[in-house]
Amino acid sequence: MSIFSVSRFLAVMVKEFIQMKRDRVTFVMMIGIPIMQLVMFGFAINTDPHDLPTMIEMNDASPTSRAVLAGMEVSAYFKFVGVVTGQADGDRALRDGRANFIVVIPPDFERDILRGEAPSVLITADASDPTAVSSAVGALQGIIDVALRQTLTGPLQAVAGSPAPFGVVVHKQFNPEGETATNIVPGLLAVILSMTMVMITAVAIVRESERGTMESLIATPVRPLEVMMGKILPYVFVGYTQTIVFLIAAQALFAVPFTGSRLAFFVGFNLYIVVNLALGFLISTAARTQMQAMQISFFLLLPTILLSGFMFPFAGMPNWAQTIGTAIPATHFLRLTRKVMLKGGEMADITGDLTAIGIIMAVIVVLSLLRYRQTLD
Amino acid sequence: MTDRPAISVTGLTKRFGGRAVVDDFDMEVPAGAIYGFLGPNGSGKTTTIRMMCGLLTPDGGEGQCLGFDIRCESLKIKERVGYMTQKFSLYTDLTIRENLDFMARMYGLKNRRAVVDDTLRELGLFERGNQLAGTLSGGWKQRLALAACLQHKPQLLLLDEPTAGVDPKARRDFWDEIRRLSHKGVTVLVSTHYMDEAIQCDHITYIAYGKKLISAPATEIPARIGLVTWRVDGPDLTTLEAELMAQPGVEQVARFGAALHVSGTDKAALDKVVAAHKAKGTHHWQEKPAELEEAFIYLMATAVDNFAGDQA
Numbered sequence: 113m114s115i116f117s118v119s120r121f122l123a124v125m126v127k128e129f130i131q132m133k134r135d136r137v138t139f140v141m142m143i144g145i146p147i148m149q150l151v152m153f154g155f156a157i158n159t160d161p162h163d164l165p166t167m168i169e170m171n172d173a174s175p176t177s178r179a180v181l182a183g184m185e186v187s188a189y190f191k192f193v194g195v196v197t198g199q200a201d202g203d204r205a206l207r208d209g210r211a212n213f214i215v216v217i218p219p220d221f222e223r224d225i226l227r228g229e230a231p232s233v234l235i236t237a238d239a240s241d242p243t244a245v246s247s248a249v250g251a252l253q254g255i256i257d258v259a260l261r262q263t264l265t266g267p268l269q270a271v272a273g274s275p276a277p278f279g280v281v282v283h284k285q286f287n288p289e290g291e292t293a294t295n296i297v298p299g300l301l302a303v304i305l306s307m308t309m310v311m312i313t314a315v316a317i318v319r320e321s322e323r324g325t326m327e328s329l330i331a332t333p334v335r336p337l338e339v340m341m342g343k344i345l346p347y348v349f350v351g352y353t354q355t356i357v358f359l360i361a362a363q364a365l366f367a368v369p370f371t372g373s374r375l376a377f378f379v380g381f382n383l384y385i386v387v388n389l390a391l392g393f394l395i396s397t398a399a400r401t402q403m404q405a406m407q408i409s410f411f412l413l414l415p416t417i418l419l420s421g422f423m424f425p426f427a428g429m430p431n432w433a434q435t436i437g438t439a440i441p442a443t444h445f446l447r448l449t450r451k452v453m454l455k456g457g458e459m460a461d462i463t464g465d466l467t468a469i470g471i472i473m474a475v476i477v478v479l480s481l482l483r484y485r486q487t488l489d
Numbered sequence: 490m491t492d493r494p495a496i497s498v499t500g501l502t503k504r505f506g507g508r509a510v511v512d513d514f515d516m517e518v519p520a521g522a523i524y525g526f527l528g529p530n531g532s533g534k535t536t537t538i539r540m541m542c543g544l545l546t547p548d549g550g551e552g553q554c555l556g557f558d559i560r561c562e563s564l565k566i567k568e569r570v571g572y573m574t575q576k577f578s579l580y581t582d583l584t585i586r587e588n589l590d591f592m593a594r595m596y597g598l599k600n601r602r603a604v605v606d607d608t609l610r611e612l613g614l615f616e617r618g619n620q621l622a623g624t625l626s627g628g629w630k631q632r633l634a635l636a637a638c639l640q641h642k643p644q645l646l647l648l649d650e651p652t653a654g655v656d657p658k659a660r661r662d663f664w665d666e667i668r669r670l671s672h673k674g675v676t677v678l679v680s681t682h683y684m685d686e687a688i689q690c691d692h693i694t695y696i697a698y699g700k701k702l703i704s705a706p707a708t709e710i711p712a713r714i715g716l717v718t719w720r721v722d723g724p725d726l727t728t729l730e731a732e733l734m735a736q737p738g739v740e741q742v743a744r745f746g747a748a749l750h751v752s753g754t755d756k757a758a759l760d761k762v763v764a765a766h767k768a769k770g771t772h773h774w775q776e777k778p779a780e781l782e783e784a785f786i787y788l789m790a791t792a793v794d795n796f797a798g799d800q801a
Contacts, residue, residue: 117597119594119597120594122594123590123591123594123595126591127580127583127587130582130583130587131580131582131583134582134583134621135582323578323581324574324576324577324578325578325579325580326578327544327574327576327578328572328574328578328579328592329595330544331544331567331570331572331574332567332595332596333564333567333568333595333596334595335564
C-alpha cells in the first residue's frame with residue numbers, strides 16, 4: 113500500500129496520450145489555435161487603424177485644398193475612395209459604410225485663408241466605431257496644419273504665421289511606426305496558453321465522468337494525485353509544442369525580438385503551464401458536463417484578456433480591477449514575457465512574477481486536491 | 490474460505506437531495522455465494538453496490554466488505570473487488586488491448602503483458618486486440634468489461650445489471666462464466682431484472698424504493714410470500730382480467746403469454762372466485778405453484794412508494 117504508485121500514474125498518463133492521439137480534431141486545434149490567434153491579433157487586429165475609406169466634397173479646386181487632401185493621404189490614416197456631390201450624398205456614403213470620413217472643402221477655401229477669415233474644413237466621421245476613427249481624428253488637426261504650412265510659402269507665409277485655425281496636437285510623435293504587433297505578441301502567448309491549457313484539461317477530465325469511465329477509474333485503487341499528475345503531464349507537452357510553434361511564428365511573421373534570458377523564460381513558462389493545467393483540473397471538479405467545463409473556461413478567459421493588462425494598460429485600471437487582475441496568473445506571465453522578450457529581462461528581473469505565479473499555483477493545487485472526489489457523491 | 494461473510498452491512502442509508510434512495514438496508518452475503526440483487530428501476534440497487542465498494546459514502550449505517558470497513562478502508566476493498574458497471578465504462582477510444590493493459594496497470598499487476606495476453610486469449614479476442622473497444626457489439630463489450638475486472642483476481646465480484654441489452658446466447662455464456670467463478674470461490678453479487686437469472690442465484694434480496702422487501706434463498710421466496718396462483722387460459726382474456734380484478738380475494742392478475750396468472754394470499758377467498766368462474770366453463774383453470782416472477786410482481790405492487798409519498 114504505497115501512497116503514490118508510479119505504475120498507476122504511468123497508466124493514467126499513457127492512456128491520456130493515446131486518447132489525445134486518437135482525438136484528431138482536438139489535436140489539430142491545439143496546434144491551430146496559437147497560429148490562428150497570432151495571425152489574428154498580430155495582423156488583423158489593430159487599435160490604430162490606417163487606410164480608412166474617405167470621400168471628398170470638393171467645393172474649391174485650389175492648390176491649398178489639394179495640399180490639405182494630399183497631407184491627409186500621406187498620413188496613411190485616410191484613403192480617398194471617391195467624391196460626393198453634397199451633404200445628402202455624403203450622409204448616404206457614411207450610412208451604408210462606403211466611407212468612414214467625409215471631407216468637405218468649403219467654397220472659396222483658399223481665398224478665405226488668404227483673407228485671414230479662418231475657414232473650416234468640415235470632417236464628418238462615422239463614430240459608430242469609435243476605436244476605428246478616434247486615432248485618425250486625433251491626428252487630423254496636426255496633419256492639416258502641417259499641410260497648410262507647407263503650402264503657404266513665399267509671400268503667403270505671413271498668413272501661415274498668424275494664429276492657426278486648428279490646434280496642433282501630434283499624438284504619434286514618439287511612436288511613428290505604431291507597431292501593435294510587437295507589443296501584443298508576447299502578451300498573446302499568455303492568453304493562448306491560458307485558453308487552451310485550461311480548457312483542454314478541464315474537458316479531458318470531465319469527459320471521464322460524462323462518458324461514465326470515471327466510475328471504472330475510481331473503482332480501482334487509484335489515488336487523486338496519480339490521476340491529477342497522469343492527466344496533467346501529457347498536456348504540459350502540448351503546452352511546450354504550442355510555445356515552440358508560437359515563438360517560431362512570432363519570429364518569422366512579426367520579427368518580434370527576444371532580447372532577454374532564455375532560461376528565465378523557460379522557468380517562467382513551465383510554471384505558467386502547470387498553473388493553468390491545475391486550474392483546468394479545478395474547473396473539472398466543479399463542472400458536470402464537458403459543455404459546462406467549456407463555459408467555465410470561457411468565463412475565466414474574459415478577465416484573463418481584459419484585466420491582465422493584455423488588452424488595456426494595467427496601471428490605468430481602478431483598484432478593484434487591479435486586485436482581480438493580480439489574482440490572474442496571466443497578469444504575471446504577461447509581465448514576465450514582455451520583460452524577457454522586449455526589455456532584455458534576466459532571471460533577477462522576474463523573480464517577483466515567478467513568486468506570484470507560484471502562490472496562485474499552490475492555492476489552486478490545494479483546492480483541486482480537496483475538491484477531487486474519490487467517490488461518486 | 491473463512492466463515493466470515495464477504496459482505497455484511499447494517500442500517501445502510503443514502504440520501505440524495507433529502508430523499509432516502511437506500512433506507513436502513515441490511516444485507517449479508519456469504520463468502521462464495523452467488524447473491525442476486527433484484528428490484529425495479531430506481532430502487533437503489535446501483536447505489537447500494539456503489540456504497541459497498543467505496544464509490545459512495547453512506548449517510549448512515551455501517552458494514553464490512555471482505556473484512557474491511559466500507560467507510561474508511563475503501564482503497565483496500567477496491568484492490569480486492571472487481572466492479573462491473575451497469576453502463577460500459579471502459580474507454581471506447583482505446584483499443585481492447587490498451588483497456589486491459591490500463592486496468593492491469595491500475596492494479597499494479599506483475600507480468601502485465603502475459604496477463605493481458607492470457608485475458609485476450611481467454612476472451613477469444615487475441616486477433617482483435619487492436620480494435621477500438623467502442624466498436625465492439627453489446628455482448629462483446631460486456632465480456633470485455635467482465636474480463637477487465639477479473640484480471641486482478643478479485644475475491645468479490647460486483648456486477649450491476651451485467652446482462653442488460655445482451656442477447657440470450659451471450660447471457661447464457663455469461664452465467665456459465667459466473668458459475669465457474671463461484672465454483673473457484675469468488676463471491677458474486679449480481680443485480681438483475683431477469684427472473685431466469687435470478688433463479689440461478691443461491692440467495693436473493695429484493696429491494697424496492699430503497700427498502701429491502703424480502704431476502705431468502707431463491708426457491709423459498711414464493712412460499713414465504715404465501716401466494717396462491719391459478720393459471721387461466723381461454724378466449725377473451727382482457728375482459729376476464731378486468732372482471733377478476735374486481736373480485737375480493739384476487740390480489741393480482743398478470744398476463745403470461747397466452748394465459749393469466751391469478752394470485753392472492755387468502756386461499757379461501759381466491760378458491761371461491763375460481764369455483765364460481767369454473768362453473769361457467771368458459772375458461773380452463775389450473776392451480777400451480779407460485780413462481781418468482783409472480784412473487785416479485787406482487788412485491789412491487791404492494792410496496793409503498795416512499796418517493797411518491799414525499800410528493801403527496
